[in-house]
Amino acid sequence: MKTVECPVCEADVEIAADAIVGEIVECADCGTELEVISLDPVTVEEAPEVEEDWGE
Ligand SMILES: [Zn+2]
Numbered sequence: 001m002k003t004v005e006c007p008v009c010e011a012d013v014e015i016a017a018d019a020i021v022g023e024i025v026e027c028a029d030c031g032t033e034l035e036v037i038s039l040d041p042v043t044v045e046e047a048p049e050v051e052e053d054w055g056e
Contacts, residue, residue, distance in 0.1 A: 004042045008032045015042050 002019075003012040011029035015036065019025070023036045024047050034044040 002042050004044050006030065006032065006034065007045055008034075013044065015044070 001017055002015045004015055005011070006013045006027040006029060009027065009030040009032070011027060013025060013027050013029075013034060015025060016023075019036050019039070019042075021036055021039060025034050025036065025044065026032070027034055033047040035047040037043050037045055
């Protein structure tokens with residue numbers, strides 16, 4: 001298990017040891033979905049909103 005700093009709230013987010021690039025993890029602290037963009041070092045960024053019914 002690795003941890004990475006949440007870019008939104010700066011909490012430590014746990015990343016599974018077998019995580020892959022493109023994997024979505026959720027920050028337990030603020031609930032933001034984060035996409036793994038790099039594994040060495042582990043880097044995440046806020047995932048784009050892809051809710052199906054993201055209407056107005
Ligand atoms: Zn967070």
